[in-house]
Amino acid sequence: MINDSYNMILLIAVAWPLLLAFPALHSRIPWPLHIALIPTLVLIVFPGTVSLPLPKLLLGTELAINGEVKWILLMCIAVWLTAATVIHSSRDNSTNNHRTYFLLALTGNLGAILSTELIGFFSFSTLMSYSFYGLLMHGSDKQIKNSRHLYIVFLVLADVALLEALLLTASTTKNLDYQTVRQTMAETSSAQLYFWLVIVGFSLKAGIWPAHQWLAGSFKSTHRSTTVLLGGVPVAIGLLGALRWLPIGEHSFYATGIVVIVAGIVAILYAARKFFISTSLMMLPAWFAVFLTGLFIIMLGTGSIYPDIWNRNEHLMHPFIAVLGISLAAITFTLSRRQGKEPDTDSQRANIFILWAENGFDFIQQWTEDRRLILKSFWNVEEKYQGFMDRAKPAVFMSRWSTAITIFVFLGLVLAWLAA
Amino acid sequence: MNWNAWIPLIVVVSSALPGLIIFNLAENRIRLRTTLNLIGALVKLLLVGWMLWGVYNEQIFETRLPLLPNLDLVLRAGPWALFFVTLSTVLWLVTTVYAIGYLEDSPHRSRFFGFFSLCVSATVGVALSGNLITFLLFYELLTLSTYPLVVHRGTEAARRAGQAYLNYTIFGGALLLLGTVWLYTLTGTLEFTATGFLQNLDEEHHPALIAIFVLLVSGLGVKAALVPLHGWLPQAMVAPAPVSALLHAVAVVKAGVFGIVRVVYDVYGVDFADDLGVTDPLAWLAATTIIYGSLRALFQDDLKRRLAFSTVSQASYITLGVALASPIATIGGVVHLLHQGLMKITLFFCAGNLAETLGIHKVSEMNGVGRRMPWTMAAFTIGAFGMIGLPPVAGFVSKWYLGLGALESGEGWVIFVLAGSSLLNAAYFLPILHRAWFLESTHPWPKERKFGNRETALSLLLPPIITALMALAAGVFATGSFSPLEWAQLIARREFHQP
Numbered sequence: 001m002i003n004d005s006y007n008m009i010l011l012i013a014v015a016w017p018l019l020l021a022f023p024a025l026h027s028r029i030p031w032p033l034h035i036a037l038i039p040t041l042v043l044i045v046f047p048g049t050v051s052l053p054l055p056k057l058l059l060g061t062e063l064a065i066n067g068e069v070k071w072i073l074l075m076c077i078a079v080w081l082t083a084a085t086v087i088h089s090s091r092d093n094s095t096n097n098h099r100t101y102f103l104l105a106l107t108g109n110l111g112a113i114l115s116t117e118l119i120g121f122f123s124f125s126t127l128m129s130y131s132f133y134g135l136l137m138h139g140s141d142k143q144i145k146n147s148r149h150l151y152i153v154f155l156v157l158a159d160v161a162l163l164e165a166l167l168l169t170a171s172t173t174k175n176l177d178y179q180t181v182r183q184t185m186a187e188t189s190s191a192q193l194y195f196w197l198v199i200v201g202f203s204l205k206a207g208i209w210p211a212h213q214w215l216a217g218s219f220k221s222t223h224r225s226t227t228v229l230l231g232g233v234p235v236a237i238g239l240l241g242a243l244r245w246l247p248i249g250e251h252s253f254y255a256t257g258i259v260v261i262v263a264g265i266v267a268i269l270y271a272a273r274k275f276f277i278s279t280s281l282m283m284l285p286a287w288f289a290v291f292l293t294g295l296f297i298i299m300l301g302t303g304s305i306y307p308d309i310w311n312r313n314e315h316l317m318h319p320f321i322a323v324l325g326i327s328l329a330a331i332t333f334t335l336s337r338r339q340g341k342e343p344d345t346d347s348q349r350a351n352i353f354i355l356w357a358e359n360g361f362d363f364i365q366q367w368t369e370d371r372r373l374i375l376k377s378f379w380n381v382e383e384k385y386q387g388f389m390d391r392a393k394p395a396v397f398m399s400r401w402s403t404a405i406t407i408f409v410f411l412g413l414v415l416a417w418l419a420a
Numbered sequence: 421m422n423w424n425a426w427i428p429l430i431v432v433v434s435s436a437l438p439g440l441i442i443f444n445l446a447e448n449r450i451r452l453r454t455t456l457n458l459i460g461a462l463v464k465l466l467l468v469g470w471m472l473w474g475v476y477n478e479q480i481f482e483t484r485l486p487l488l489p490n491l492d493l494v495l496r497a498g499p500w501a502l503f504f505v506t507l508s509t510v511l512w513l514v515t516t517v518y519a520i521g522y523l524e525d526s527p528h529r530s531r532f533f534g535f536f537s538l539c540v541s542a543t544v545g546v547a548l549s550g551n552l553i554t555f556l557l558f559y560e561l562l563t564l565s566t567y568p569l570v571v572h573r574g575t576e577a578a579r580r581a582g583q584a585y586l587n588y589t590i591f592g593g594a595l596l597l598l599g600t601v602w603l604y605t606l607t608g609t610l611e612f613t614a615t616g617f618l619q620n621l622d623e624e625h626h627p628a629l630i631a632i633f634v635l636l637v638s639g640l641g642v643k644a645a646l647v648p649l650h651g652w653l654p655q656a657m658v659a660p661a662p663v664s665a666l667l668h669a670v671a672v673v674k675a676g677v678f679g680i681v682r683v684v685y686d687v688y689g690v691d692f693a694d695d696l697g698v699t700d701p702l703a704w705l706a707a708t709t710i711i712y713g714s715l716r717a718l719f720q721d722d723l724k725r726r727l728a729f730s731t732v733s734q735a736s737y738i739t740l741g742v743a744l745a746s747p748i749a750t751i752g753g754v755v756h757l758l759h760q761g762l763m764k765i766t767l768f769f770c771a772g773n774l775a776e777t778l779g780i781h782k783v784s785e786m787n788g789v790g791r792r793m794p795w796t797m798a799a800f801t802i803g804a805f806g807m808i809g810l811p812p813v814a815g816f817v818s819k820w821y822l823g824l825g826a827l828e829s830g831e832g833w834v835i836f837v838l839a840g841s842s843l844l845n846a847a848y849f850l851p852i853l854h855r856a857w858f859l860e861s862t863h864p865w866p867k868e869r870k871f872g873n874r875e876t877a878l879s880l881l882l883p884p885i886i887t888a889l890m891a892l893a894a895g896v897f898a899t900g901s902f903s904p905l906e907w908a909q910l911i912a913r914r915e916f917h918q919p
Contacts, residue, residue, distance in 0.1 A: 023794075055899060056897055056899050056900045057896060057897065057899075058811065058812055058895075058896060058898070059817070059820070059898055059899055060899050097790075097791075097794075097857070119811070122811060123811035123812050123816075126810055126811055127811075127812075130805075130810070134857070134858075137857075137858045152850060152854075156808075156842075156843060156846040156847075156850070157843070159810065159842075160839045160842055160843060163809075163819075163823070163839070163842070164823075164835060164839060166820075167820070167823040167824060167827060167835065168827075170820075170824055171824055171827040171828065
């Protein structure tokens with residue numbers, strides 16, 4: 001009886017925010033965005049692994065929760081609660097439409113996390129992605145259109161690629177649960193095609209280099225509540241999709257793995273470079289996200305080449321995605337709070353190209369001096385400590401510090417994973 | 421008395437009779453006309469429900485009346501026929517409600533609703549036809565009853581569109597008649613059968629059978645809007661919105677596509693047609709139409725014209741599914757007959773609402789309209805997402821089965837056609853949604869709200885919402901009992917003799 005009720009909570013967790021998405025409902029309820037997450041909270045608190053088959057829904061689907069899924073759900077709750085609180089506390093005119101997009105995206109996000117087969121994941125993530133477009137549009141800088149246009153173009157291309165991958169899979173096996181798909185697709189003649197369709201599809205959705213432009217632009221130009229969600233929603237679900245769909249751990253895909261690793265390394269180098277020359281504070285989490293997704297791609301590539309290593313360490317991937325989502329949300333939240341207090345942040349850091357344009361080759365000296373000051377301020381613990389103590393610059397300190405700590409933690413995780 | 425032998429005829433008459441009475445009503449008899457319309461639609465719906473239940477339980481519903489020597493007028497309710505009849509009947513009821521609101525202050529309403537009812541009778545007759553001669557009769561009746569609807573406004577543009585419509589459809593009808601007569605002289609029968617009736621003909625007749633196939637498909641291709649016979653459809657969008665909805669989603673285009681399906685499955689037989697080598701060119705023609713229609717839609721600023729070219733593209737999915745000659749592709753094609761109807765009628769209703777309420781006719785005028793007419797644009801969004809093939813709307817289910825069917829039959833190139841079409845559909849539907857929901861209005865809407873707090877009249881608002889929800893439900897509960905997909909699977913099993 002208790003188990004049946006618990007099963008039903010799986011359905012309620014997805015259906016409740018969907019129901020609340022109706023403007024007639026959420027406009028009459030206090031704190032609707034927070035209330036929408038209550039069943040999910042209950043789901044996390046309850047112990048055990050349960051599943052709920054829904055054969056009459058979406059060509060037959062199933063929702064389930066286990067230990068790995070709880071990691072992602074935990075991240076999901078943290079990120080969405082933060083965004084809901086930002087919306088609630090800001091004086092910003094959060095319209096009914098905005099709340100509807102928010103709740104629809106939440107529904108899609110939860111459904112994608114809880115679904116146990118490909119069609120369910122695809123359907124829910126599609127709902128999430130298109131609703132997220134509404135969030136990206138909310139309160140965004142009307143002058144910066146490119147990132148939003150790129151988002152929707154990439155989204156359509158990704159959906160087409162993933163639909164092709166789905167069709168390939170369904171023509172091979174009737175059972176579309178993740179484990180069966182992995183085993184089956186690794187052995188088919190179309191395994192390489194399937195692999196690339198999935199990689200390309202989810203790279204576009206998650207903003208992985210070289211399809212990162214929409215992500216970078218969105219960090220800079222959208223509303224604070226949405227930037228908090230960027231890491232934990234489209235990026236995290238894109239990575240989760242790649243993790244669940246790719247036939248890694250069954251056979252070695254040597255050539256594919258090498259290409260993927262090279263792409264990951266380039267992504268990391270590119271992101272690192274961008275991170276240090278960026279003139280905008282709000283772009284830092286964007287390059288950090290590109291950096292982390294590059295790391296993720298390297299891990300996928302390594303797993304593609306060495307199935308044994310992957311099978312031993314696969315359990316770390318869900319926590320990786322969860323920490324990625326939470327840390328990106330934390331950094332973005334902190335930086336955006338700081339930016340709210342000090343709007344002219346661009347002037348604090350000078351872009352190398354701007355300096356060159358203004359000063360010719362004398363820029364080298366000026367740029368070097370600027371970097372030295374930045375590094376000094378970045379690592380000068382005494383100054384940070386003093387700043388923190390006298391509360392003169394706590395936001396500056398916290399933003400840099402959280403960035404550094406997160407990078408450190410992730411590097412530690414990756415090293416541990418590689419060493420294992 | 422065997423009622424089952426009369427029900428198909430009563431279903432046809434249930435809309436024709438009110439139509440004939442309505443013709444003779446004075447313009448001011450609004451209440452009587454509305455009552456007759458709705459009673460006819462509801463009676464038809466009940467009878468179709470009865471037949472659905474009966475056919476599901478393998479009962480036979482067949483009306484046979486002598487027409488010519490050795491040729492009977494046959495109305496038979498099989499799974500295929502009922503699928504189309506159900507679509508027509510349900511959507512007729514919804515469209516009638518919509519048309520009552522849409523034409524509230526228009527002249528010539530008795531004439532309009534009279535032909536409207538006759539048009540649905542002809543469509544149901546086309547669907548229930550048990551042989552090619554019965555099909556031909558109702559097919560031509562459909563042409564005659566829709567022409568007055570196309571020219572209903574009486575403007576110069578409407579007359580030109582009507583002229584084009586007549587030219588195309590009479591030409592198509594002549595080809596169809598020629599093919600039918602030739603076929604009859606060759607075989608001595610025109611009776612639709614589950615496996616076709618041509619496989620036993622000698623091989624020497626095969627060239628003639630190919631020529632007849634070309635004649636029949638060309639004749640039907642006019643109404644099905646296959647390229648290059650599609651020219652009438654974008655012109656006919658000058659008709660009032662309920663007529664456009666009827667042409668694109670319920671009656672004319674569907675009758676043409678349904679005819680092609682009948683010819684492939686019940687005249688030639690899908691296996692024989694495949695052996696004869698006529699299905700591959702048909703598949704290529706359908707694929708060309710899919711891409712061509714989408715490309716043309718991309719460049720239309722007139723909303724209804726964009727939707728019209730979208731129909732040119734989307735209707736050919738059905739033909740493509742049939743031409744692939746595999747059980748799964750058949751499911752995709754068949755189910756798209758109904759899914760496309762639900763989605764396209766939603767889009768046309770919404771286009772009508774925008775035109776009637778705010779005077780919006782062009783895509784470029786739609787900035788910010790989502791905030792002024794949220795329910796209409798929510799319905800439009802569901803319809804557009806379905807057309808793109810996004811889950812969980814019904815269009816995804818169609819594309820899913822078409823894609824699987826293409827892989828099953830070894831026609832991998834179809835996947836690229838489906839992908840290309842999806843991209844093009846997204847390219848011409850998403851900008852509309854972007855404008856409507858996210859851009860600021862470029863000019864002020866009329867401040868006067870004639871309908872209280874509602875965005876438009878209830879009779880205009882409810883039909884698109886209902887059809888949008890039906891399109892959504894057909895996708896979300898695709899595997900549910902009595903869903904369109906389940907019915908399409910039943911049809912495919914019977915056509916391919918599977919258990």
